[in-house]
Amino acid sequence: MSEAPVSDQATHMSPDRSAMARLSGSITPGVTAGILVAVLMFMPYLLGGSWTFTLGLCFANSIGVLAVSLLVRYGGEVSIGHTFFTALGAYSVGVLDTRYGISLWASVPLALCLGVTLGLLFAWPSRNLHGIYLAVTTLALALAVPEMINNFDALTGGYEGLYVATPFIPGASMGLQRYYVALAMLVIVCFAVARLRLSRQGMALLLAKTHPAAADAFGTRRVWARISIMGISGGIGALCGATLAFSGSTVSPGGFTFWQAIFLLVGSVVSFYGLSLPRVLIGGAFVTLVPQLLSSSGAWIPVFYGLALLGMILLGHYMPRIRKAMARKSETA
Amino acid sequence: MTFWDSLIYDLFPLMWSGMITGCLYALGALGLVMIFKCSKVVNFSHGNVAGLTAFLVYGLSSGVLMSLSWGAAVLVAMLAAVAIAFLIYSIISPLVFESDLTSTIATLGFGLIAQGVTLLMFGADIVALDLPIPRFAFSVLGLLVTGYDLTVLAVAIVTIGALFIVIDYTKLGIAFRAISENPFAAEVCGLNLKSVHYFAWITAAILGVIGALLIVPTTFLSVTTVATFMLQAFAAAVIGGFASLPGALVGGVLIGVLMNLFTFYVSPEYSSTFLLGVILLALNIFPNGILQNVGGSRV
Amino acid sequence: MMDQQTHALRGEGIALSFGGIKVLKGLDVEFRAGEITGLIGPNGAGKTSLFNCLTGAYSPQEGTISYAGEPLNGLPPAARAAKGIVRSFQHVALCPDLTVRENVMMGIARNGTAGWFSAFLPLTKGIREREEMARAADAALADLGLPDVGDKFPGELPPGMQRLVEIARAVVGKPSVLMLDEPAAGLNNSETRDLTAVLRKLASTDLVMVVVEHDMDLVMSICDRIYVLNFGEFVAVGSPGEVRTNDDVVRIYLGSDDDE
Numbered sequence: 001m002s003e004a005p006v007s008d009q010a011t012h013m014s015p016d017r018s019a020m021a022r023l024s025g026s027i028t029p030g031v032t033a034g035i036l037v038a039v040l041m042f043m044p045y046l047l048g049g050s051w052t053f054t055l056g057l058c059f060a061n062s063i064g065v066l067a068v069s070l071l072v073r074y075g076g077e078v079s080i081g082h083t084f085f086t087a088l089g090a091y092s093v094g095v096l097d098t099r100y101g102i103s104l105w106a107s108v109p110l111a112l113c114l115g116v117t118l119g120l121l122f123a124w125p126s127r128n129l130h131g132i133y134l135a136v137t138t139l140a141l142a143l144a145v146p147e148m149i150n151n152f153d154a155l156t157g158g159y160e161g162l163y164v165a166t167p168f169i170p171g172a173s174m175g176l177q178r179y180y181v182a183l184a185m186l187v188i189v190c191f192a193v194a195r196l197r198l199s200r201q202g203m204a205l206l207l208a209k210t211h212p213a214a215a216d217a218f219g220t221r222r223v224w225a226r227i228s229i230m231g232i233s234g235g236i237g238a239l240c241g242a243t244l245a246f247s248g249s250t251v252s253p254g255g256f257t258f259w260q261a262i263f264l265l266v267g268s269v270v271s272f273y274g275l276s277l278p279r280v281l282i283g284g285a286f287v288t289l290v291p292q293l294l295s296s297s298g299a300w301i302p303v304f305y306g307l308a309l310l311g312m313i314l315l316g317h318y319m320p321r322i323r324k325a326m327a328r329k330s331e332t333a
Numbered sequence: 334m335t336f337w338d339s340l341i342y343d344l345f346p347l348m349w350s351g352m353i354t355g356c357l358y359a360l361g362a363l364g365l366v367m368i369f370k371c372s373k374v375v376n377f378s379h380g381n382v383a384g385l386t387a388f389l390v391y392g393l394s395s396g397v398l399m400s401l402s403w404g405a406a407v408l409v410a411m412l413a414a415v416a417i418a419f420l421i422y423s424i425i426s427p428l429v430f431e432s433d434l435t436s437t438i439a440t441l442g443f444g445l446i447a448q449g450v451t452l453l454m455f456g457a458d459i460v461a462l463d464l465p466i467p468r469f470a471f472s473v474l475g476l477l478v479t480g481y482d483l484t485v486l487a488v489a490i491v492t493i494g495a496l497f498i499v500i501d502y503t504k505l506g507i508a509f510r511a512i513s514e515n516p517f518a519a520e521v522c523g524l525n526l527k528s529v530h531y532f533a534w535i536t537a538a539i540l541g542v543i544g545a546l547l548i549v550p551t552t553f554l555s556v557t558t559v560a561t562f563m564l565q566a567f568a569a570a571v572i573g574g575f576a577s578l579p580g581a582l583v584g585g586v587l588i589g590v591l592m593n594l595f596t597f598y599v600s601p602e603y604s605s606t607f608l609l610g611v612i613l614l615a616l617n618i619f620p621n622g623i624l625q626n627v628g629g630s631r632v
Numbered sequence: 633m634m635d636q637q638t639h640a641l642r643g644e645g646i647a648l649s650f651g652g653i654k655v656l657k658g659l660d661v662e663f664r665a666g667e668i669t670g671l672i673g674p675n676g677a678g679k680t681s682l683f684n685c686l687t688g689a690y691s692p693q694e695g696t697i698s699y700a701g702e703p704l705n706g707l708p709p710a711a712r713a714a715k716g717i718v719r720s721f722q723h724v725a726l727c728p729d730l731t732v733r734e735n736v737m738m739g740i741a742r743n744g745t746a747g748w749f750s751a752f753l754p755l756t757k758g759i760r761e762r763e764e765m766a767r768a769a770d771a772a773l774a775d776l777g778l779p780d781v782g783d784k785f786p787g788e789l790p791p792g793m794q795r796l797v798e799i800a801r802a803v804v805g806k807p808s809v810l811m812l813d814e815p816a817a818g819l820n821n822s823e824t825r826d827l828t829a830v831l832r833k834l835a836s837t838d839l840v841m842v843v844v845e846h847d848m849d850l851v852m853s854i855c856d857r858i859y860v861l862n863f864g865e866f867v868a869v870g871s872p873g874e875v876r877t878n879d880d881v882v883r884i885y886l887g888s889d890d891d892e
Contacts, residue, residue: 073729078434080441125613128620132375132437136571137616140609143564151602192752199751199758200741200765207727207738214725217687218801219713219742262441269438299457303449309442310424313435317428 029194033277037187044179052179054288056247059182062284063189064240065267067233069280070193072273074202075229076209077130081138082264084122085115085237086244087145087256093242094162094251095155103166104181104246111242112235119234123227142261149253161252164245182247186284189236190277196232197275205229259302263287266309272316341475347593353482354551354565355589356489360544361566362573362581363496364537370513370576372530373433374425376537378444380563382417383541385451386410387549387559391462392455403465411542417447418538422531429530444560451556459555464546485547492543493582496536500578505532513576565592568608572615574622583624639665639700641686641717641809641840646695648681655681656692657864663809668831668841670851670872673861674884679844682861683813686842687719688712699809699840713742716808720801722817724794726786732797733782736769737762739804772804773797776830792823796830809840816847828854848885852876860884 044052064086071079089111096107126137149156156162168177196202208215208225216222245251264287271283286308294301361379368376392398393406401409421443422429428436470479500506505528511519512529520526544566545559552558569588573580588611595607641663648656656678663669673679684690686697688709697704704712718739726735744765750758770782776796786794795815802810815831816824824847831854835841845851851858852872860868860881868878875881 078438125617129616131434132369132373133571133575133616135434135437136375136567136575137609137612139564139567140605140612143605144603144609147602147605195752195754198762200737200744200746200761201748201751203727203730203734203738204741206729207735210727210729211721211725213689213709214721214727215738216709217713217719217721218738219710220738221708221710262445265438265441266445299449299452301449302445302452306442306445306447306449309445310439313428313439313442314424317431317435 029276033187033190036277036281037183040183044176049175052175053247054292056179056182057244058281058284058288059179059186060240060243060247060284061264061267061287062186062280063243064237064264065271065283065287066189066193066275066280067236067240068264068268069271069273069275069283070236071229071233072268073275074196074205074209075226075233077226077229078135078265079138079233080135080261080265081141081145082233082237083256083258083261084138084141084145085119085234086241086260086264087149088114088118088234089238089241089243090245090251090255091149091156091162091241092238093245094157094164097164097166097245098157098162099155101166104168104242108185108239108242111238115238115241116231116235119231119237120227122234123230126230127223127226139258139261142258145256145261146253146258149256157252159253161250161254162245164249164251168246178247178249182243185239185243186280187277189239190275190280193236193275201228263305266305269309270312272312343597344594345474345476347597348590349476349478349482351590351593352586353485353589354548354593355569355586356485357544357548357562357585358565358569358588359582359585360489360492360540360547361563362569362585363493363578364540364544365566365570366573366575366578366581367509367533367537367540369570370578371509371516371526371533372429372436374429374440375437375575376534377437377441378421378447379440379537379541380560380566381444381447381451382414382421382538383545383563384554384556384559385417385447386414386538386542387462387545387554388451388455388460389413390546391460391554395460397455407542407546411539414538414542415535418534419531422534426527426530430526448556448560455556457556459553462546462549462554464550481550488543488547492540496540497578499536505529509533564605565589565608568612571612572619572622574619574624577622577624580622580624584622639808639838639840641697641699641842643682643686643697644695646682646685646692646697648678648685648690648692655864656685658695659864659866661859661866663840663842664857665808665838665840666836667856668835668843668854670855670858671842671844671861672846672848672851672858673867677861678864679861680813681864683719683811683842683844687717687811710742716805717811718802718805718807718809719811720795720798720813720815722813724786724791724798724818726794726797726801728785728787730785731782732778732784732786732789733766733769733773735786735797736772736782736801736804737765739772739801740765740768743805768804769800772800775803775833776800777826790823792819792826795819795823795827799827799830799834803834808838809842810834811842811844813844814846815843816845816850824850 043055047055064082067085068079068082071077092111092114093104093107096102096110122141126134129137150158167174168181204215204220205225205228208220208222212222215225244255267283267287270286271279274280290304291301294304365376365379368374389410390406393401393409394403421440425436425439428439464481464484466484467480470477472478500509508519508524508529509532511522511524512526516526545562548562549558565588566585569584570581571584572587573582573584591611592604592607596604643659643661646656646659646661647654659682671679671682681690685692688704688707691706699715699717730738744761746758746761749755773779773782776799778793778796778800781789781793786797789797799812799815815827819827828850831841843851843855855872858870858872858875859866860875862884867880867884868875870878
């Protein structure tokens with residue numbers, strides 16, 4: 001690639017200064033997230049079992065949305081292939097559970113390690129690809145997932161899939177476990193990502209995204225940045241899959257199709273590539289709820305996703321202009 | 334002896350049929366490359382829109398929507414494809430000048446909508462859509478050549494030939510090349526970027542319809558057929574460097590042949606994984622496309 | 633004086649060509665510690681090419697580049713940074729997502745030892761390291777006369793201040809060589825004056841400073857020595873006074889004025 005064909009404006013869709021300012025000092029985001037978590041803690045007592053289950057899936061998908069958004073925010077790259085990583089995590093949990101009866105305490109670390117390792121392995125051959133070139137490569141990655149799952153059916157159970165039933169905490173209600181484990185995972189991941197923003201690695205990634213030459217001049221190599229962010233994003237993607245497997249109780253190829261990969265990206269766009277807990281929840285809820293609400297009329301699902309994607313992109317494009325025009329009007333008035 | 338047998342009975346036919354499908358991949362890839370070359374957008378809706386128009390041809394000629402003749406149905410579907418391309422570009426054009434990545438994501442949205450509309454109009458059923466061509470076959474040196482093969486070859490040659498003539502000699506084509514080389518300079522010289530973009534998007538849509546109609550007889554037509562076919566076209570475009578029209582042509586034929594060989598000799602079940610491998614390999618060995626490296630790249 | 637000689641950035645016989653076009657034609661150059669050396673010349677003279685050879689962005693086909701006797705050829709920019717050779721950019725290259733303080737911290741982030749666990753978990757090591765870096769960054773900002781902007785984002789500052797923030801990022805790690813690529817580009821007169829004052833203040837005995845600049849007033853007022861480039865060759869070398877009165881330099885800069 002003689003020149004990176006992509007400008008990084010996509011990653012500046014929402015110059016959310018306040019969110020960043022909040023992260024780097026004052027307490028508002030922590031408080032917002034804390035209140036949100038407190039409310040979510042009580043949800044199972046207010047909602048029925050099926051809604052509790054759905055909300056658990058929302059949390060799991062939120063982690064996936066976060067993985068995609070993180071790649072955009074810190075890497076300036078778009079992935080349409082994150083089902084590769086979610087599938088990896090989900091099958092780590094599924095296989096360890098159904099074959100060996102091992103619960104999350106071992107399968108989640110395994111999922112994380114596998115996700116990071118394969119993220120790195122994918123990043124190395126694609127280290128010089130940017131923008132649409134990388135996007136198309138991730139697309140190929142997403143396409144390869146279903147056939148890999150089906151062809152390793154001895155391990156993955158093929159079309160049938162796997163049923164995850166081993167409890168994390170023996171004795172406790174399985175329904176509640178599926179909910180709280182997902183919530184805990186989401187909170188931990190969001191917290192870790194918020195920490196990353198303050199770390200030297202996170203700052204180096206951000207500088208490398210906007211000004212690779214400057215980052216290079218201060219000791220951050222481009223290849224390091226690319227490989228690191230793919231590893232992180234892959235690891236978080238795998239955690240999403242692991243959570244999906246436990247909270248959704250089944251792991252089957254249907255959850256890791258090419259369309260699911262696009263939906264994760266849609267969720268990320270809908271949340272304006274946000275990394276905070278409220279934002280990723282919006283994305284996760286979108287990915288989870290739209291198919292559920294429209295399940296009776298399946299053909300409308302892609303239409304709705306498409307319209308939502310376009311709507312949010314156009315909103316991201318016109319909103320700052322409208323706001324500016326409004327500000328100008330109020331100034332003259 | 335057995336080696337020669339297998340060469341004649343397996344390898345040559347495989348390469349021949351691979352080349353035929355490869356021509357179709359090339360048609361798809363050319364559309365993607367045309368759009369990318371001038372507007373730097375990867376059109377992810379290409380496959381789904383082409384699929385929708387293939388369904389339109391089916392619907393209009395089979396009596397589901399109307400009972401037109403095949404030719405009339407194709408004409409209407411072409412017009413529909415042109416209208417859709419016009420509409421898509423009109424909506425995303427403000428984004429195109431701001432961020433190519435954002436507008437690329439937006440095309441995914443159109444792809445989703447096109448797929449949904451196909452489902453809404455025609456359902457998830459699998460239908461058959463054949464070409465009105467004479468059915469015959471003859472063999473040359475042990476190679477079975479069918480009427481379909483020759484049709485594809487002829488249409489591909491005529492279409493691609495026409496495309497290159499348009500790009501090389503017409504005013505619009507020259508503007509297209511100028512803008513692909515240097516959009517800023519071209520705009521300073523008074524060329525209208527948008528009209529050239531429209532030209533690329535509409536041409537791509539027409540190429541997509543032609544490719545879709547030709548590929549469908551080999552399989553059946555379902556919501557995903559054409560989108561899947563276009564993924565091979567993506568690979569072809571990537572191998573060709575994504576910004577080179579001749580590269581797309583070569584890439585298409587190469588992908589067609591390679592996929593055929595891989596499916597036959599290795600495994601039909603890992604074709605997408607193979608495609609992924611090919612893309613990664615190609616991007617690393619020929620980051621600017623196969624033709625660029627052979628000819629020596631200009632600065 | 634001995635010290636100046638040994639801690640110098642030297643280039644010997646630097647030649648660079650792009651596709652057969654000779655951009656630099658065997659240049660010998662010495663940037664001494666404790667001096668501000670200017671690199672001037674008309675557009676296309678090869679200033680930026682020479683600059684990029686020194687930073688490691690380009691590798692010259694011929695010649696050697698060394699600092700304090702140690703060869704630098706073949707080292708990428710990141711490795712040169714580790715040796716204390718830093719630069720600023722012609723177009724402000726601050727990250728808009730990081731605060732001003734964090735941008736400056738990037739100048740010493742490479743020295744950090746906190747690992748990936750510290751990046752994701754609130755471990756004392758990472759927190760302490762960040763505090764230390766923040767302190768160093770604040771000190772560097774204060775040195776350059778920007779004590780109160782640490783929590784702002786670069787986009788909120790005028791171009792002159794952004795330029796100073798960039799210089800703060802370059803000097804926060806106590807570099808041995810500081811290379812400035814058109815530091816006055818895009819600055820107004822008063823901002824340029826502030827910059828001049830800052831650069832003068834920075835010129836200390838052990839720092840090699842190289843300034844590539846268009847703004848003649850700035851170059852003449854701050855540089856101890858000036859190299860004048862034209863068509864990839866040095867036309868003149870010397871103090872501002874010598875360069876100002878050099879006939880060749882006058883001809884290059886004033887063109888055919890004296891013919892008319």
